[in-house]
Amino acid sequence: MxxxxxxxxTVIFLCVPLVFYLVLLIALSLQLSKGTxxxxxxxxxxxxxxFLGDSHIEKAINxxxxxxxxxxxxxxxxxxxxxxxxxKMLQTTHCIKNVYLGFSYHSLSDYYSKFVxxxxxxxxxxxxxxxxxxxxxxxxxxANRRDIVSYIKTITEKGVMDFMADQHTYLGGYDNxxxxxxxxxxxMDKRITLQYYTNGQLDSFDAKNLEYLKKIQELCKxxxxxxxxxxxxxxxxxxxxxPDAFIEKYNQTIHDMDIQVLDLSEMPLDDSCFIPDGDxxxxxxxxxxxxxxxxQLVRDTAAKP
Amino acid sequence: MSDTKSRKxxxxxxxxxxxxxxxxxxxxxxxxFFILSFAEALSHFGLHVNNWTLQLVLPVGISFYTFHGLxxxxxxxxxxxxxERNFVDYALFVSFFPLLVAGPIERATHLLPQIxxxxxxxxxxxxxGLRQIxxxxxxxxxxxDQCAVYANQIFDHYGTYSGATLFLGALFxxxxxYGDFSGYSDIALGTARLFxxxxxxxxAFPYFSRDIAEFWRRWHISLSGWFRDYLYIxxxxxxxxxxxxxRNTFIIFIVSGFWHGASWTFxxxxxxxxxxxxxxxxxxxxRTHLDIVAxxxxxxxxxxAFKILCTLFLVIIAWIFFRSPNISDAxxxxxxxxxxxxxxxxxxxxxxxxxxxxxxxxxMALEWIGREQQYAIAGFGLNWRPIYRYVFYYSxxxxxxxFSGKEQQFIYFQF
Numbered sequence: 001m002x003x004x005x006x007x008x009x010t011v012i013f014l015c016v017p018l019v020f021y022l023v024l025l026i027a028l029s030l031q032l033s034k035g036t037x038x039x040x041x042x043x044x045x046x047x048x049x050x051f052l053g054d055s056h057i058e059k060a061i062n063x064x065x066x067x068x069x070x071x072x073x074x075x076x077x078x079x080x081x082x083x084x085x086x087x088k089m090l091q092t093t094h095c096i097k098n099v100y101l102g103f104s105y106h107s108l109s110d111y112y113s114k115f116v117x118x119x120x121x122x123x124x125x126x127x128x129x130x131x132x133x134x135x136x137x138x139x140x141x142x143a144n145r146r147d148i149v150s151y152i153k154t155i156t157e158k159g160v161m162d163f164m165a166d167q168h169t170y171l172g173g174y175d176n177x178x179x180x181x182x183x184x185x186x187x188m189d190k191r192i193t194l195q196y197y198t199n200g201q202l203d204s205f206d207a208k209n210l211e212y213l214k215k216i217q218e219l220c221k222x223x224x225x226x227x228x229x230x231x232x233x234x235x236x237x238x239x240x241x242x243p244d245a246f247i248e249k250y251n252q253t254i255h256d257m258d259i260q261v262l263d264l265s266e267m268p269l270d271d272s273c274f275i276p277d278g279d280x281x282x283x284x285x286x287x288x289x290x291x292x293x294x295x296q297l298v299r300d301t302a303a304k305p
Numbered sequence: 306m307s308d309t310k311s312r313k314x315x316x317x318x319x320x321x322x323x324x325x326x327x328x329x330x331x332x333x334x335x336x337x338f339f340i341l342s343f344a345e346a347l348s349h350f351g352l353h354v355n356n357w358t359l360q361l362v363l364p365v366g367i368s369f370y371t372f373h374g375l376x377x378x379x380x381x382x383x384x385x386x387x388x389e390r391n392f393v394d395y396a397l398f399v400s401f402f403p404l405l406v407a408g409p410i411e412r413a414t415h416l417l418p419q420i421x422x423x424x425x426x427x428x429x430x431x432x433x434g435l436r437q438i439x440x441x442x443x444x445x446x447x448x449x450d451q452c453a454v455y456a457n458q459i460f461d462h463y464g465t466y467s468g469a470t471l472f473l474g475a476l477f478x479x480x481x482x483y484g485d486f487s488g489y490s491d492i493a494l495g496t497a498r499l500f501x502x503x504x505x506x507x508x509a510f511p512y513f514s515r516d517i518a519e520f521w522r523r524w525h526i527s528l529s530g531w532f533r534d535y536l537y538i539x540x541x542x543x544x545x546x547x548x549x550x551x552r553n554t555f556i557i558f559i560v561s562g563f564w565h566g567a568s569w570t571f572x573x574x575x576x577x578x579x580x581x582x583x584x585x586x587x588x589x590x591x592r593t594h595l596d597i598v599a600x601x602x603x604x605x606x607x608x609x610a611f612k613i614l615c616t617l618f619l620v621i622i623a624w625i626f627f628r629s630p631n632i633s634d635a636x637x638x639x640x641x642x643x644x645x646x647x648x649x650x651x652x653x654x655x656x657x658x659x660x661x662x663x664x665x666x667x668x669m670a671l672e673w674i675g676r677e678q679q680y681a682i683a684g685f686g687l688n689w690r691p692i693y694r695y696v697f698y699y700s701x702x703x704x705x706x707x708f709s710g711k712e713q714q715f716i717y718f719q720f
Contacts, residue, residue: 002428010435017699149709 021156028159029137032130035088037168042070042093049297050089052082053102053230059176059280060232061100062290066297073102074127074172076120078112081128083212083219085170088131090223099220100293101213103229104265105246106195106279108210108253110203117143126154127169130162178275178282183235187276192241195279202243210253217257228260233267233289235278262296264289307381307388319382323375330371333363338567366406368564372531374399377413379535386414394420401502403493407486409507409527416502424501433683434498439698440682441491442705448668449484451708452477455661460628463638467648471641473658475621478628480665483512486525491680505530510676512620512669513598515612517581518591520620528564532557543586550586555579565627570635574626581619597677 042050047070051061057073072085082101090096106112115124117140125140132140144151158169196203220227234242254261273285281289306318377398380386389395398417404410459466459474466474490507497504511523521529540553555576562575585591598613599605605613622639629635648654655662675681682701686694 003426003431006426006428006431009432013695013698017702149706153707153709 048097057102079209182271183274183278184276188278191277238278403496434495437495444484444488452481468645469648469654519594
């Protein structure tokens with residue numbers, strides 16, 4: 001009898017926080033998956049140009065100097081997460097007419113899978129957890145099963161913080177603190193190695209990113225939104241080191257998809273327009289690039305009948 | 306050994322067993338140390354020998370179960386117990402899982418009779434066991450592992466920090482090693498209690514000790530007791546003349562340091578503690594503080610508080626040797642720590658570590674409140690309304706879960 005009482009009380013003791021936690025998780029999911037933050041941020045200012053992607057977009061587009069635009073780029077955001085983010089934005093807002101999706105050679109590299117279901121999943125995928133459909137949530141929980149306590153802790157922490165601050169870690173935005181920097185060869189070499197090679201071997205292509213790129217194209221078509229792939233400026237030394245296989249795959253992908261591309265990868269910019277890795281722009285580079293895109297938009301608008 | 310009638314034969318079997326036990330321990334743990342030290346000593350005379358080191362994996366907890374087994378052999382030799390005839394019972398005594406890797410070092414006279422006795426499940430004991438496990442987990446994951454982050458950072462880069470930061474680093478390590486080891490002991494004791502076993506108490510709030518002698522009666526009690534009964538007393542204890550007392554004190558502390566690992570830093574740590582202890586022993590003040598400090602009172606007297614802080618300071622200095630990779634680093638650490646006393650009044654240093662310092666204060670306050678119990682929260686809140694008590698337990702549980710995920714290895718697993 002005593003052992004039954006002990007077991008019953010112990011199970012109840014442990015179940016109480018478990019039930020409390022599940023209720024909290026469901027409440028956070030319901031609240032944060034609404035995506036109301038998008039309509040608040042975009043519809044109120046009628047932002048029709050949306051810039052979406054990873055750290056290249058995050059650092060390259062200063063939306064404060066580009067009318068009617070909004071930058072939601074975020075470091076290490078794979079196209080897989082961009083898809084779900086865009087889907088929610090298109091569901092909850094009405095003003096988006098043009099989507100500029102960051103797409104470059106490194107977007108094809110399998111190194112991006114580390115951020116989705118690999119070693120950096122805990123830090124990166126947890127930002128988007130509440131935005132994802134149930135099946136994808138299960139997929140990420142399963143991908144992080146070896147460190148499940150830590151993962152659950154991270155998503156709870158981020159969820160509670162987002163809820164309390166009425167902020168959203170998945171939102172992103174222009175973020176560039178590099179003022180007086182310049183590209184440096186040793187950093188560019190390291191960057192190339194990180195993005196395209198593992199243990200000296202060339203990385204394979206990221207099937208998930210390619211799959212979700214096509215899904216984004218379909219989504220934009222269905223939503224009657226113009227999609228443009230934006231390849232932000234690269235330092236010429238960095239670009240010369242990009243493996244040929246990735247350049248070929250990039251060209252083949254945009255050819256096969258028959259999609260509009262704004263390729264600025266060879267835009268002539270000084271060393272000071274880049275941060276040391278030659279792959280991202282400094283504040284100065286971001287200003288020049290944004291102004292260039294603004295001039296293109298003015299020209300396109302003027303050209304319209 | 307137990308069956309033999311001849312004293313000579315009994316002694317033979319006894320020493321054979323001791324040599325085999327210590328031989329295995331020596332081979333795995335100390336062989337490389339002696340060989341390397343020997344080679345280094347010869348190199349000072351211009352002689353160079355090949356290093357005959359062995360690449361052996363050190364079995365987890367070998368020091369614990371070797372001493373565990375030795376206590377059984379010594380107790381039989383001294384006719385304190387009879388040899389165990391039931392192999393299963395003996396195997397359970399030697400390999401009882403809660404204490405297998407990091408103690409407490411049990412005595413055959415204490416644990417074997419419990420194994421032989423039929424145990425009935427007792428609700429109150431089991432609940433107490435769970436409470437002690439929860440407290441042990443809190444000490445390990447919330448206190449020790451958080452202190453470890455700062456202690457590791459400061460010890461690994463001690464050349465770049467001010468004196469005050471280095472002192473905090475040593476304090477963080479002192480709290481870390483206490484939380485880590487006593488946390489493990491609490492988990493072991495609590496787990497054993499779930500099965501109806503009472504293991505030897507290993508810690509009794511050592512950081513509230515008023516002198517080093519009291520500290521050693523409260524720190525790693527099962528090891529101190531082992532050395533007292535099986536080494537110090539057979540050597541003559543403190544009954545002989547002054548020379549005998551000094552010799553035995555140094556032997557027991559140096560062996561205690563050496564037990565922790567084959568490194569000069571552990572020997573220096575033991576030596577330093579012997580130096581701390583000796584004046585108390587020689588002035589017959591080593592048994593002044595036998596009772597818990599400020600029993601029945603909320604706060605200690607100013608005199609006791611001063612004594613506690615002085616003792617803690619000495620202990621912290623000794624821990625620097627224990628934590629440092631070598632003697633040279635330990636000495637440099639201490640020199641850097643004390644050479645700029647002005648930095649100790651820099652508020653900025655303490656503000657930088659305010660979160661962890663606040664956590665330590667909270668922890669030590671709980672320890673102080675519960676210092677008359679077996680473990681800090683044994684009686685904590687038992688008179689409260691259940692709702693408040695459960696809020697307290699859930700706070701501990703949630704903080705354990707919250708801080709888990711980046712656990713550090715238990716320090717004493719390496720011993």
